[in-house]
Amino acid sequence: MKKKLLHTPEGVRDIYGRECRRKNAVEEALKHVLELYGYQEIETPSFEFFDIFNSDTGTVSSREMYKFFDRNNNTLVLRPDMTPSIARSVAKYYYDCEFPLRLSYKGNTFRNNQSYHGKLAEKTELGAELINDDSPEADAECIVIMIDSFLAAGLSDFQVVIGQAEFFKGIMDDLDLSEADKAQIHEYIDNKNALGMEMFLDDLALPDDSRNLLLEYHELYGDVTMLDHAGSLTKNVRCLCAIDRLKEVYQVICRYGYERYISFDLSMVNYFDYYTGIIFSGYTYGTGDAIGKGGRYDNLLMQFGKNAPACGFTILIDDLLSALSRQNISLSRKERGYLLLVSSPEDNEAAISLLSDFRKGGRKTEWMTMAGDKKIEDYVAFAASQGADRICSLIGGTVTVRDPEGKILESCSLEEFRRKN
Numbered sequence: 001m002k003k004k005l006l007h008t009p010e011g012v013r014d015i016y017g018r019e020c021r022r023k024n025a026v027e028e029a030l031k032h033v034l035e036l037y038g039y040q041e042i043e044t045p046s047f048e049f050f051d052i053f054n055s056d057t058g059t060v061s062s063r064e065m066y067k068f069f070d071r072n073n074n075t076l077v078l079r080p081d082m083t084p085s086i087a088r089s090v091a092k093y094y095y096d097c098e099f100p101l102r103l104s105y106k107g108n109t110f111r112n113n114q115s116y117h118g119k120l121a122e123k124t125e126l127g128a129e130l131i132n133d134d135s136p137e138a139d140a141e142c143i144v145i146m147i148d149s150f151l152a153a154g155l156s157d158f159q160v161v162i163g164q165a166e167f168f169k170g171i172m173d174d175l176d177l178s179e180a181d182k183a184q185i186h187e188y189i190d191n192k193n194a195l196g197m198e199m200f201l202d203d204l205a206l207p208d209d210s211r212n213l214l215l216e217y218h219e220l221y222g223d224v225t226m227l228d229h230a231g232s233l234t235k236n237v238r239c240l241c242a243i244d245r246l247k248e249v250y251q252v253i254c255r256y257g258y259e260r261y262i263s264f265d266l267s268m269v270n271y272f273d274y275y276t277g278i279i280f281s282g283y284t285y286g287t288g289d290a291i292g293k294g295g296r297y298d299n300l301l302m303q304f305g306k307n308a309p310a311c312g313f314t315i316l317i318d319d320l321l322s323a324l325s326r327q328n329i330s331l332s333r334k335e336r337g338y339l340l341l342v343s344s345p346e347d348n349e350a351a352i353s354l355l356s357d358f359r360k361g362g363r364k365t366e367w368m369t370m371a372g373d374k375k376i377e378d379y380v381a382f383a384a385s386q387g388a389d390r391i392c393s394l395i396g397g398t399v400t401v402r403d404p405e406g407k408i409l410e411s412c413s414l415e416e417f418r419r420k421n
Helices: 017-036 084-092 136-154 165-173 179-190 196-200 208-221 225-232 237-256 300-304 317-325 345-360 376-385 414-420
Strands: 047-049 067-069 076-077 101-110 121-133 158-164 262-265 278-282 293-298 310-316 337-343 364-369 388-394 398-402 408-413
Touching: 017 121, 017 136, 017 317, 047 317, 084 101, 084 121, 084 293, 084 300, 084 310, 101 310, 136 158, 136 237, 136 278, 136 293, 136 310, 136 317, 158 165, 158 208, 165 179, 165 208, 165 237, 165 337, 179 196, 179 208, 196 208, 225 337, 237 262, 262 337, 278 310, 278 337, 310 317, 337 376, 345 364, 345 388, 376 388, 398 414, 408 414
Parallel strands: 158 262, 337 364, 337 388
Antiparallel strands: 047 076, 067 076, 101 121, 121 310, 158 278, 278 293, 293 310, 388 398, 398 408
């Protein structure tokens, strides 16, 4: 029984030691990017009322949520998605605000998947929402911040792929089909199943232009020149407006000088039903899925009583860390970690004085009294595993400094050491 208690449930895991330090370093770097763009942090509860995430909101399905009850028999859920929580908060605290609001967040989301396929049920997400701004510049800002975040984390080889929810909706407007047939077409597009699409369309009575567009849908990806080709395939006003919007956003991104990170894919369909316009995902090698996702959701806040356009994105921290690890990218941290060793309680007074010096100088410092059955090499190995880059021993008034490999860098009296450092 005790051994069983040492394990975590399926889909969750512990993060500790070096990995936890890497995660914190990445989060700090990304938070700094958001601060540079003027985004202010907001925190929402880990669990909320079920109706915040119900089918009207357009987030994940009910069966993917962790549900439970409070003592008043209200149905509560662990949040499966950050954006509806932010939307609820904005509708409550900024109902009368008409100025652009820039909010950032970091928190965990929870998905009760039937089969994890190696994916976590609990994930850390860090992102931003830009409320009360429906301009192309707002769309571009969210994409540019995602790019800057990837760069700040250390990535250099990545792409942000942009789609348009309105383009797909415009195509569906022209089809005189049942909702079930439209849902099947949506699935074929989402899975890029060209053969399945062709076989399915053979049984439907569709105009030639609509049929040809759907057959070519899976090829509507590439650089910005693809957008002109896509526009030539349809006369639907909704589709053409969607393409024009993408071109406007791209022009803004070009002013930032980030066009090399951009590609387009009109076969990208909504991963959340609340998206109403531009949608985008960030990809890099070393992961099987997107490490960041975002889009425009102009109707979501209306679910909570506030009529306001919005655009935002989230970065999946766990997936980003996995990519960084597989690409052998480490995010360096400027602060230095110290371990101060004393050989006996007689050195404690001097050790405390030295600790104060280190910490006032901004150096993270642990303090240990050496045990009689341990050698200095044991402490050096432990300190290295914990991320310390200097090991200082204070023995009989002499300070000796070693690096994580045990090499002696300095050895002198306590008085001399304090003068020099």
